Amino acid sequence: MNKEERLIKRYKAEKRFRFYGKAAIFMALLFLVVFLTKIFSTGYTAFQKTWLVIPVNYNADLLYLDPDKKPTTEDINDADFYEFGIETFITLDPDASEDQIMELKKMFAFTFERELKYYLLDNPDSFGKTVDVKLTASDDLDQVFKGNYPRDIPENRRRASDYQLKIFDKLNEDGRVISEFNASFFTNADSREAELAGIASSFMGSLFSILVCLSIAFPVALLAAVYLEEFAPKNRFTDFIEVNINNLAAVPSIVFGLLGLGVLLAVFGLPRSTPLVGGITLSLMTLPTIIIAARASLKAVPPSIREAALAMGASRMQTTMHHTVPLALPGTLSGTIIGLAQALGETAPLILIGMVAFVNTIPGTPMDPAASLPVQIYIWAESAERGFVEKVSACIMVLLFFLIFMNLGAQLIRHKFEKKWN
């Protein structure tokens, strides 16, 4: 082979290599786009909610209240809105049979009693009058309205019956079916009914877990890193510790879950399913990440700064606290945010310590039982109902939003506050 041929071959090889590289990047981007498209196209409907606006006659007789006296809050609270609701639904089809009445009722979310009651509490003037009230549609009709349920399959394989669809279409023609922003997705706790299920509980659970995790992991990791980097003598023992911190970072998260289960719950008897235990477990996981980031940032502070402070007569402690740590803080903080973002997306250890329980209350403190966003995704993905499918995607979108937000924050801190040394 002569020189010329070798040269051509080399160019070709290089060209091929570039092509493979581009193809790899293209593949990665393609996966990302497909994934995001899928999530968004299934998930965006969860942010909409279907309501049925029906005429309600707040008749005193139907509510067994005194028609001549304005009802007090207590009267309204004591009144039976179930029977009242049924009577109201019958007005949609006065000829309905017993079975059909039940079907009418099932067109609404089971919260109709509460919704009817709250409307009257909020609008006491409606007493004795007929007014339009907005009621949450059942999950099935919600899905029908969003086009997620096919209507042309045989009735016995459909969740919404022909009868329900007939009534629904009539309401729709009258403009009585409306679709609005689904605020309850953000304000409700989890529910067995898809149309009512929200992420408030899991969001607060995640928030509390992350806060607990941060308040434990950050100070401990910073202290450990500062001690190792600035004070500890460099010997076999500290080498050993260093190796083990790196090992700790490689431990699968589920192992930390087992630790939480075996130690925090079994030995210390901390309350199950709570963000407190979740946060402590996650902090064990986050600890090595933050220690490694903090040590790298401390290492990056030039020795000349320490020398300058020491030569001015600052003690080692003062040198560390006044100069080294503040200079290492941006890097440490961005490492911390990355660690917390990892913790936020963590599922396995939380499942082990019981944060997978069905929680239909919103936790007020880290000591209350709660789910977390990734576990919520897991719980909903396990549910058979169609209504939860869009919720899964929506919950992933919320989680992704926070993860991207946190990572951007970490980037920002790194670029904005980290000192460049020349």
Add this chain to the structure above:
Amino acid sequence: MNKIEAKNVDVYYGAKQALFDINMDIEANKVTALIGPSGCGKSTFLRCLNRMNDVIDICKVSGVVKINDYDINQKDTDVVRLREKVGMIFQKPNPFPKTIYENISYGPEIHGIAQSKSEMDNIVEESLRKAALWEEVKDRIHEPGTGLSGGQQQRLCIARTISIKPEVILMDEPCSALDPIATAQIEELIDELRKEHTIIIVTHSMSQAARVSQNTGFFHLGKLIEVGSTDKIFKNPTQQQTQDYITGRFG
């Protein structure tokens, strides 16, 4: 009177001996230059005088270093008090990544020298004036010290050091990172500072040693070969090695 007396100083980095039995007296209010080929232990000796070698884990110092007749190598010597008395300027200017003002106020602050804000302002101004930097920076003392030129940064470091009025100032090749004009400014400054401080300067430039110092010590391979008045060392050294180094035959 001798400000500093070093007796039988040995320094080891791990198993490697860097200084061999150094005996040297340093006069007060004079500039003493330490010269010698690179790696001969000048910096190591300088760092013995404010115990900066303590920072290096593997470094072991033995012998006696007396400052004002007090042995600073004792176990219970307070290095904070020592370094308050013995300041140091480094080869590469190392201002804190803070404002000019904060760079200078740091020392007085940690040593509790200023009682009030106005007193601190005075110290800052006075230190900058003494370091011949005031006129150049008086309008931007609240801007970062790292934004100054190399020569200005080094004078800032000098201002920082003299803010706590040390008796001794150690300078380790303070001009090696600077251009000739900045170097001249610093040399002028050193002569001025001599009135109030005892100065020991490591330099690899023999002309600089000749210009700024009254006394000179010549180091070679970890040993102090010869010490005496700068005049004598440069014009009439007693040791052949010194003669060879001065005339540029090695180093």
